[in-house]
Amino acid sequence: MKLASARAGAAFERPDPAIRLFLLSGPDQSSNRLLAQKLTTALGAAKLNVTTAQLKSEPNWLADEAAAISMFGDRKLLWVEPAGEDILPAVQAMLALPQVEAATVAIMSPTAKRNGELAKFSDKHPAVLHVESSFLSLREQVGVVMEMATAEGLRVAAPLAERIASEADGDMLMARLELQKFALYLDASSAAPKDLDEETVAALGIDQAEAELGRAGDLALSGEVARLADELILLDSGGIEPIPVMRALQRRLISLSALRRRIDQGERSDAVMRGVWTKERPAVERMLSRWTGPRLADAFMHVQKLERELLLQPVPGRAALGETLLQLARAAAARR
Structure with a gap:
C-alpha cells in the first residue's frame, strides 16, 4: 500500500508488525534515509546492508535472511540501497514466506521509474508500505528542523531553524546530525531542554568551506x-x-x-x-x-x-x- 510522505513519520516511528517491506522512493534521498533510520531505531534493530546487484544474482537471499532466526535474539533490518527494479523477484520470494523474522527497507535510486513494476506491485500488496518522497519547501524544512530539535532537547526559534535548514542545503539528515551536535555541546535532552542560540550555531555549525x-x-x-x-x-x-x-x-x-x-x-x-x-x-x-x-x-x-x-x-x-x-x-x- 502507498502512504503520503506527510503521514509517513508515525508509520516509521511505530511500525506495523504486519509490514515486511518499507519501500522508499522519490528524489529526496535524505528524507528517505531519515525515515529508514527512524525505522531502525523504532525496531531496535541492527542494519544489514545488501545491494540490488546481490539480490539480482541471489534472488533467494532476501527470503533466507528475512526468515532466519537470530541465535542471540537480536533484531536486524535488511537495508537495500540503492534499490532498483531488479529486486522485484527477491521481494516476491520474501513476501511468499509464511512468516519472517526481519523487516526490509529498500531505498530506490532517485532515477528509478516512478511507476515501475516494483512500485506498482508494492502499492497493491498489504505487507508493503510504499512512501514516495518529494522535496520539502523551505517552510516545511523549518517545521521538520524544529520538530527534530525538540526531540533532541533543543528549543529553536523559527529564523534559526531556517538558517540550519538552509546551511544543510535542505538535507534533513544533515540537519539532524547538526542538531545532535548542538545538543551534545549544550548537554541538552528531552528531560532537560536548552535554548539553541545564534552563537552556538555560528561556532559549531556547518563549516563555510563545507x-x-x-x-x-x-x-x-x-x-x-x-x-x-x-x-x-x-x-x-x-x-x-x-x-x-x-x-x-x-x-x-x-x-x-x-x-x-x-x-x-x-x-x-x-x-x-x-x-x-x-x-x-x-x-x-x-x-x-x-x-x-x-x-x-x-x-x-x-x-x-x-x-x-x-x-x-x-x-x-x-x-x-x-x-x-x-x-x-x-x-x-x-x-x-
Missing part, C-alpha cells in the same frame, strides 16, 4: 566555463577531496530534476520557485534554463558512475572530477 562544496557544481550547471576553471584550481590547491563535491552536485541535480518535472507538468515557474531559498533563486533559475529533464537524468547517472569509479578504482580523483565538471559546463554553455 557549505561551499556545491559551488563548483553550480558553476558547471550554469555553463560558467571560465569561472569553473578558476574554481577547480582553488579546489585543487585547497586539497578538497572529490567525493564531497560530487555528493553536493548529485543533490543539486536531484533538486533541479524535481523542479524541472513540476514545470514540465504545467506548474507556473514562479510558483515552483517559491519553495527555493530566496538567495539561491537566481542561480537555480539560470541552471533550469539550461537543462531539460532527460539531460539532468543523464548528468546524474554520469556523476554517479564517476563516484563509483573513484570509490572502487585507483583513478586520479581530482582530474576525473574536473573533467566531468568541465564537460557539464560546456554542455550548459551550449544551451545559452
Whole structure:
C-alpha cells in the first residue's frame, strides 16, 4: 500500500508488525534515509546492508535472511540501497514466506521509474508500505528542523531553524546530525531542554568551506566555463577531496530534476520557485534554463558512475572530477 510522505513519520516511528517491506522512493534521498533510520531505531534493530546487484544474482537471499532466526535474539533490518527494479523477484520470494523474522527497507535510486513494476506491485500488496518522497519547501524544512530539535532537547526559534535548514542545503539528515551536535555541546535532552542560540550555531555549525562544496557544481550547471576553471584550481590547491563535491552536485541535480518535472507538468515557474531559498533563486533559475529533464537524468547517472569509479578504482580523483565538471559546463554553455 502507498502512504503520503506527510503521514509517513508515525508509520516509521511505530511500525506495523504486519509490514515486511518499507519501500522508499522519490528524489529526496535524505528524507528517505531519515525515515529508514527512524525505522531502525523504532525496531531496535541492527542494519544489514545488501545491494540490488546481490539480490539480482541471489534472488533467494532476501527470503533466507528475512526468515532466519537470530541465535542471540537480536533484531536486524535488511537495508537495500540503492534499490532498483531488479529486486522485484527477491521481494516476491520474501513476501511468499509464511512468516519472517526481519523487516526490509529498500531505498530506490532517485532515477528509478516512478511507476515501475516494483512500485506498482508494492502499492497493491498489504505487507508493503510504499512512501514516495518529494522535496520539502523551505517552510516545511523549518517545521521538520524544529520538530527534530525538540526531540533532541533543543528549543529553536523559527529564523534559526531556517538558517540550519538552509546551511544543510535542505538535507534533513544533515540537519539532524547538526542538531545532535548542538545538543551534545549544550548537554541538552528531552528531560532537560536548552535554548539553541545564534552563537552556538555560528561556532559549531556547518563549516563555510563545507557549505561551499556545491559551488563548483553550480558553476558547471550554469555553463560558467571560465569561472569553473578558476574554481577547480582553488579546489585543487585547497586539497578538497572529490567525493564531497560530487555528493553536493548529485543533490543539486536531484533538486533541479524535481523542479524541472513540476514545470514540465504545467506548474507556473514562479510558483515552483517559491519553495527555493530566496538567495539561491537566481542561480537555480539560470541552471533550469539550461537543462531539460532527460539531460539532468543523464548528468546524474554520469556523476554517479564517476563516484563509483573513484570509490572502487585507483583513478586520479581530482582530474576525473574536473573533467566531468568541465564537460557539464560546456554542455550548459551550449544551451545559452
